Amino acid sequence: MVKIGNLALGEFPLLLAPMEDVSDPPFRAVCKENGADLMYTEFISSEGLIRDAAKSVQKLDIFEYERPIGIQIFGNEIDSMREAAAIAEQAGPDILDINYGCPVNKVACKGAGAGILLDIDKMVSMTAEIVKAVNIPVTVKTRLGWDNNTIRIVEVVERLQDVGIQAISVHARTRKQMYKGEADWTYLAKIKENQRIHIPLFGNGDIDSPERALEYRNRFGVDGMMIGRAAIGYPWIFNEIKQYFETGEKLAAPGLEERINTAKKHLDFSVKWKGEKLGILEMRRHYTNYFRGMPNFKPYRTKMVTADTYAEVSSLLDQVAVDFADYQFVTQG
Missing domain, CATH: 3.20.20.70 (Aldolase class I)
Structure with a gap:
């Protein structure tokens, strides 16, 4: 111990x-x-x-x-x-x-x-x-x-x-x-x-x-x-x-739904803690990492890091869930 x-x-x-x-x-x-x-x-x-x-x-x-x-x-x-x-x-x-x-x-x-x-x-x-x-x-x-x-x-x-x-x-x-x-x-x-x-x-x-x-x-x-x-x-x-x-076995990589849910929890807490403007601003550094490896994700990331309201970011995350529904993440390492 x-x-x-x-x-x-x-x-x-x-x-x-x-x-x-x-x-x-x-x-x-x-x-x-x-x-x-x-x-x-x-x-x-x-x-x-x-x-x-x-x-x-x-x-x-x-x-x-x-x-x-x-x-x-x-x-x-x-x-x-x-x-x-x-x-x-x-x-x-x-x-x-x-x-x-x-x-x-x-x-x-x-x-x-x-x-x-x-x-x-x-x-x-x-x-x-x-x-x-x-x-x-x-x-x-x-x-x-x-x-x-x-x-x-x-x-x-x-x-x-x-x-x-x-x-x-x-x-x-x-x-x-x-x-x-x-x-x-x-x-x-x-x-x-x-x-x-x-x-x-x-x-x-x-x-x-x-x-x-x-x-x-x-x-x-x-x-x-x-x-x-x-x-x-x-x-x-x-x-x-x-x-x-x-x-000695690896967990399966978190899927898209889990990544989106976690990103939303992170965003919710950020806004609750620092207010909408600053909370959204400080979340921007995290989006690329939550969705690392996804093909053709750059346009979505660009919109996320320029969105100014909670509603905009939340809507974009929902759109990702729809547009990438069939994407399978690969386990790291």
């Missing part, structure tokens, strides 16, 4: 990665329904929280059905991060997560996210202060290092464990790699081989099929996996992996 503090997550939990502009409550809702064991919010700026910025505060929204749920924060100032951690705890999450992995320039080049991998001592000090500031389990998401010359991930995990974190997720790429090239999970195996390290380790990077999930579980010995990009428009991946682990 994998546990974070007193939180039991099952034998091999599958986590939904925190993804900026993706992992909002509507997206988390469909992932939870399809087997995600633990989810995190989008990363939230510590400076935004302590200044009560509306966009940052809204990201604190969590719902009971999502539990267990973690709130993730990022920043480069220890005092601000400590204060933001206390604010986040008041929103009632089960876990507080620290983002030490975001590679984008506007974050990393200011010393936050993956930028702190250039200053491990500060990373450890900041983590220690955050652990002391809250009464819930603190976890970390990070990368292997800034580049191939700065990979000290085994030492990092050991030191972060020593100051009190209760689990860590490692994206098996460096900051320099961004999302390119192949994730190198051999470093995760090295973490598991370290006898001093006892906290759960969740592997992240390139898990895009049940077959790869099983291969990586067996090869690298991680305690669970965090899935990000592969779940966008395809929340079924969590249950597909679980089924494959249990039986």
Whole structure:
């Protein structure tokens, strides 16, 4: 049984990665329904929280059905991060997560996210202060290092464990790699081989099929996996992996009706949570992925991403159901 503090997550939990502009409550809702064991919010700026910025505060929204749920924060100032951690705890999450992995320039080049991998001592000090500031389990998401010359991930995990974190997720790429090239999970195996390290380790990077999930579980010995990009428009991946682990057999690919129903649930929640205008706008990034692989779908997608009302989008989804009624999806992987 994998546990974070007193939180039991099952034998091999599958986590939904925190993804900026993706992992909002509507997206988390469909992932939870399809087997995600633990989810995190989008990363939230510590400076935004302590200044009560509306966009940052809204990201604190969590719902009971999502539990267990973690709130993730990022920043480069220890005092601000400590204060933001206390604010986040008041929103009632089960876990507080620290983002030490975001590679984008506007974050990393200011010393936050993956930028702190250039200053491990500060990373450890900041983590220690955050652990002391809250009464819930603190976890970390990070990368292997800034580049191939700065990979000290085994030492990092050991030191972060020593100051009190209760689990860590490692994206098996460096900051320099961004999302390119192949994730190198051999470093995760090295973490598991370290006898001093006892906290759960969740592997992240390139898990895009049940077959790869099983291969990586067996090869690298991680305690669970965090899935990000592969779940966008395809929340079924969590249950597909679980089924494959249990039986060695793959679930049939979700059919058109299931995809449309899930897209509609996602849309409904998005509109309910953010209002019609913003809810529809933020749904646009998901349509291509829900219907990936369908031939001659581009005209429908174009209409969906330019539609301005809930009624228009809903009508387009109904039209897809009619026009592609005979289309058969192929199982991924």
